[in-house]
Amino acid sequence: QVQLVESGGGLVQPGGSLKLSCAVSGHTNNRYAGAWFRQAPGKEREFVAVIDRSNYLRYADSVKGRFTISRDNVKNMVSLQMNNLNPEDTAVYYCAFSSTIITSNLRNPNGYAYWGQGTQVTVSS
Numbered sequence: 001q002v003q004l005v006e007s008g009g010g011l012v013q014p015g016g017s018l019k020l021s022c023a024v025s026g027h028t029n030n031r032y033a034g035a036w037f038r039q040a041p042g043k044e045r046e047f048v049a050v051i052d053r054s055n056y057l058r059y060a061d062s063v064k065g066r067f068t069i070s071r072d073n074v075k076n077m078v079s080l081q082m083n084n085l086n087p088e089d090t091a092v093y094y095c096a097f098s099s100t101i102i103t104s105n106l107r108n109p110n111g112y113a114y115w116g117q118g119t120q121v122t123v124s125s
Helices: none
Strands: 003-007 010-012 018-025 033-039 046-051 057-059 067-072 077-082 091-098 119-123
Touching: 003 091, 018 033, 018 091, 018 119, 033 067, 033 077, 046 067, 046 077, 057 067
Parallel strands: 010 119
Antiparallel strands: 003 018, 018 077, 033 046, 033 091, 046 057, 067 077, 091 119
């Protein structure tokens, strides 16, 4: 059974940085898509970034150039470096996992079978 544990959320001022990490256990190889989604109060869960099974990266337009997703194959971890944060980035951030997802579904939360518990990111002065 795959388990995901996120860490690294918190309160940061506008323009600041945070790094989120997602520890993946229960999967025996690195051939999986690891993604980050976020959900703000009263809004639907939205795609943020994904690293697919071929290590190809995709980003939401709203975070492109500010966020960087990466995978550490030794630690079996997917991370999200977030720079130049603004209040609109405030949300609960979730990591997601799939070893079978097809490319056309990478930005769709319904394509992921496993989710972390979420970590709160608040950007405020």
